[in-house]
Amino acid sequence: MNQREYLLRQAELIFSELNYLIRLLYHTEDYYQKNLLLNQVWNKISQLQFIHQLIVYHLPPIPALVPAPPVPTVPIQPMQPEIPRAIPPNVFTRDQLARFNGKNGNPAYVAVNGMVYDVTNHKGWSAATHFGLTAGKDLTKEFASCHAGQQWILGTLIPVGRLV
């Protein structure tokens, strides 16, 4: 397991813990107990922020995963520390993206807000489908309608390139 995967796993663990804390909060009547739990939620969120920073600023960018010939390869640029988000250098057209449907050896990619993410092993994407949506598509609209205010979800996905 490389460093990035390790961090992502840690983040996932924290998400489960957060889920658990929030559920506890639903059931807690006691004022002090509630405050204690809220503090723990804050702690978890700062841990998440820490992990997020690590991933964005301190890890090398992900090498291109896909050797698919039609994808134009852009020489890898050294990371600029002032860039807020590590954007892998691959660019995809919609037609190229369509190949990455998660079937028959192709990974499953989806695009949101111009970024392309790998959801091949994402737990919400079994059979390369997610609530009736299929991989290999630009799902910006669908994401906005179902996950409004949940931009953090994108932070948990593995970016692999840009949609042009």
Place this chain on the structure above:
Amino acid sequence: MQQEYVLPPEPVSNEAIAKRLTDAARAEIHSGRLQKKNFVWLELTGCSGNIISMMNGTNPDLEYAITSMVNLVYSNSLMAAEGEKAIEKLMEALQGEFILAVEGAVALRNNGLYHVIGNWQGQPLTALQAAKMLGERASHVIAVGACATHGGPSAAKPNPAQCVGLQSVLDRKVIQLPGCPCHPDWFLGTLAHLLMYGEPEMDNLNRPLMFYSTSLHDRCPRKHFFDKGIFAKTLGEPTCLFKLGCRGPVTRIDCPTRLWNGYVSWPIEASTCIGCSQFGFPDQMAPFVVYDITRE
């Protein structure tokens, strides 16, 4: 010295205790000290599989529920009366207080005439009319199973009967118990909570938290295979079924710890989870089993 054992005066098995409680409750009701609430079980557009699932309940079982918890006044599958005399019972129930459980979707097509549940005064009574009439006057409304909560299989593409969930035709709170079918414990537990302690705590989609709070995947006994990336290629393997289409990760339900049918097994012990307790089943949970997904 030989130890003397003091035996309890009566058997203490679960069954024996349940029987004693039932008998005691029956005596209470018989003497008029305890008033059972009227309860209506309405079957609408579906497969009538939820009432079958309720008959599969153990402690409480359906016999206990209808003899000791509530006074069941209407059930298409169980009641002795038929025809207008059966519908008469439904109309009588409307006059007093009652709890309503609904299984099946509401067919809207042709003003509801795609599903007629009976005749009343010579006129057809549609599922749509019954759902509205009873749903508006019940003290509590529980939607039991996928068809009642969101249309379910009855509303599967292309939805020829134009089926919708109960909430779509009722402007009031409906307790949602998705599942295809609903587990007897999810329903009888919710009913017990209503009778003994009032409304259970629910999430923002009105699902009781005591059953629907945790993702199935988080408690799946095959989860360690998922974490290690060991995926089954066929349904006969004991490893993670994710790549075959398992919907456990997107389904919030307690199947892995509760188990089914006398608590002997559950779907993932046999095959993939098809997300039947998730809103959107079946269309948004399809495909159920596939073999061409990339394993990495």
Place this chain on the structure above:
Amino acid sequence: MAKRIVINPVTRISGFMEIDVMVENQLVVDAKTKGNFFRGFEQMMVGRNPFDAIYLTQRICGICSTAHSTASSVALEDALQIQVTEIGRYVRDIIHGCEFLQNHLRHFYQYTIPDFVKLPEVSSIYQADHTDFRLPKEVNDRIAKNYFSSFEFSRLAHQMLAVLGGKVPHNHGIFVGGYSMPPTADKIIKMKSILQKISDFINQFALPDVYDIARFYPDYFTLGKGPGNLLSYGAFHRYKNLGTLYVEPLVYIGGKTESFDPNFITEDIGYSWYAGKSTYKPLETMPEPEMEKKHGYSWVKAPRYKLLPFEVGPLARLWLSGDYRKGISAMDRTIARVLEAQKIAKIIGVLLDQVIPNHSVQQEWQLPESAVGVGLVDTTRGSLGHWLKLEQKLLSFYQIITPSAWDFSSRDTNNIPGTAEQALIGTPIANTEQPVELGRILRSFDPCMSCATHVYMPGKEPKTIQVFG
């Protein structure tokens, strides 16, 4: 003077049904049986992943879901040209057999008994709407007690099914190849233990109960005969090592038994509200609805064999296998259902002894670009067929003819009424205010109306749709 009697809903069946009969001089002279709701499962299957049919078609019916998974998996094996192994068949038939036990026990006790036995009014649903109860008090009370204890045994039958099926209704255990996860020794012995309890209940309670009812309601041996043609696609049959444990694919027609040939199955729309060829085979395209058809009186389609209506179900099977030949009537049908439960319990016992533990029959099944498949099985209520076609690895066509379509079919081009309609016509009604005979005769067929259709045209005479399956 003729009197019209409409009973809607017919309770204590699976799904919704209406009886509409004309009575003249205390005799039924015309009868229509109508299904009361429509979902259109066949249309829903088009465009789906083929394997999903095994799980989704189960949702047609809550009480016999396992039947549809069985027929669907057999049809897919046919389409995918998969040779199912003997162990695959054994385990699938065991799981399916458990559904027979659940279904027959529930139908006999929960659905049939309240017609003949006065139940204690512990809940309002047990208030009877007629007074024709003939059992002596001690017999009545004994059977009423068994009504409540039977809940436990039908529940146990589903528990046994779930040991291999994962859950039920709507099991996950039946799949292409027979079964999904291999049985293990602890599961096999668990099922044997449950089976013994159920067998004891059938032998010690259900059989005496049905014979007692028969003794006090002997007139039902003469009511509800129907056309007397019987059909079975075969059940628990032609195992390589065990031979036939129950019944071969056979038909009983005009007093003679002959072998069954699937090419003689047709559906008829001569008197139904559909346009197109009046008679067609299951794999031809489904006809389009046509409400203005001149001779149409109903939406009920009529499955026919050699252009004749047939009865399917436990009595048909026991008759064809030679196990029971006392007669064909409402009471014979009810007795046959309990006798069959006993027989199926024995067969499950035999098959359980054949199971090899920890043996997987699953593979990475490959889908052809296009294919055609047929799955004909005999299930709890009788003969069930799934016909399907694949195009571009997706389902492009699905046709289902359910047992209840055979038993509750409409009139056909030759003006022959359906099986249950024939069973009702000629029935004497003792008291037209309490026409208890009608419900009793219909329930003897164990109607499963969960695939039926009923349409009322606003401002017009009610019209009945019955797209079975």
